[in-house]
Amino acid sequence: MVTYSGKAKDVKVLNDKEVQISFRDSISAFDGIKKEELPDKGITSCLTSVKLFEILDGYGFATHYISKIDETQMLCKKVTILPVEVVCRNISAGSFCRRYGYEEGIRFEKPLIEFFVKDDEHHDPLITESVAVQMKLVTENEAILMEAITRAVNEVLIKIFDLISLQLVDFKLEFGKTTAGQLLLADEISADTMRLWEKKTGEKKDKDRYRQDLGDVIVHYKDILARLNAIQKIPKYMPLSTVQVIIRLRKSVLDPAGEVIFRSLSRKGFNSVESTRLGKSAEIVFNAVPSSELQSEIEEISAKILSNPLIEDFEFKIQHHSEKNEKEYVEEE
């Protein structure tokens, strides 16, 4: 059996489909320059991850989590971890402030999504989506899906932490791919991978306590876990996804309507217009979170019903549908 050791976890490959992830008591920051062993860190991070994965599973997110083995170990699906991780920011903090020189605590109107390359040698640099796609770290489809999933996770986690008086400042997600090509939320989701502030006082409850030597790291980690465990009822609510499908006449098919528009534009003096083609677009809202399965479903709908493959082709972009939920926030506040 092969075992991979990370900075805070060991991953043991059990078989073709499953791995066992063990959480150690190690904590580290700044690419491992600062590291330490903190008693109970492994247990707390593991149980927090278990709890959050179970919550996300409940909302329909596809995750690698299968079950809890014991207090420091999870059974997970075997995946190939994508070399790009996604960070979602609701409030400015951490590397965002260092990189741009902005102060901590700026609330973003729309959550910011950032991609980072997992590359210790270059200190996990920020990467644009187009570079990540160009360098074949992820496909365009994967990048779109990763962003959509991250936004949906953000929406769910904000609600969950709000229930226990914590403010979700930012978090990091890692994604893995199964051999079948399914994209899954992977790694861990814990106080090590997010920033949480006490809602009333703004007190830091996360790994920044370690980074900034604020002390009582595990006390606060344990407090987060205790509050999560105390939630009586996970709120019922359905994250939505929205997709825009664009249907085009194939290049080989004459487009009389496009021709008419072209002639009309030329007559109006828009001489730089070289050609026009007219297509259709459909906007569909799904009561499901973004996922590889949803992507396949949209593909089937587009190929079999929305378009006639003889004369048309299509493309689509899946997005997390947040409009409705933004309204809900206003009501809550």
Next chain:
Amino acid sequence: MRIGITKFPGTNNEQDVLRALSCLDVKGELIYPWDVKKLENFDALVLAGGFSYGDYLRPGGIAAQSPIAEALMDFEKSGKYIIGICNGFQILCETKILPGVLTTNLSTKFICKWVNIKTENIQSPLLQNLEQIIKIPIAHYEGRYYHDSTGIKKILTDNTVAFRYCNEHGEITPESNPNGSLENIAGIANTRGNVLGMMPHPERANFDYLGSDTGKQIFANLIEEIKC
């Protein structure tokens, strides 16, 4: 003898088909998109023209997703007769019972006029004893027959083109092609010959005083075949 005439929301030619049949002493019956169970009681189906479901998406596109369209495939396989007229032809193509697709006229205009079509010599009882040149009305915006080159080749090899647009002398010319259909195709049959799809309206060429009665023979053939 029971002949069903499909009535989708937006179908508007069913009364003309009923009248065409009643001239031949057959009482047609309307059948609705959800009447799948009734289907087996019918000996033949006529998919009447119009704008099923507003022709949203593509002409016939939504109708092709309806329960009755899903059952159409078995109906066809059983050897029973189906005639699709105009929107009915579009539905047959969308369900892939007939090959190809009907798309926007080259002129981008709705064309409503009398045309001439030439009856091709193919293996379908529905085309027996038809006049060589038929004067018949068309009324459509999306009647341009299209298939990719392999598809067209197959249709020609299979010899399933039923009607071609032609001039009054029966010559297949570009000028007599009203909508830009490939190969001047106005109607096609399946290889077995029990399914016929056509853009022109035989039910409107049923009386001399309306301009022509040459469409009548198609319905007469249908009735004759069911009797056999």
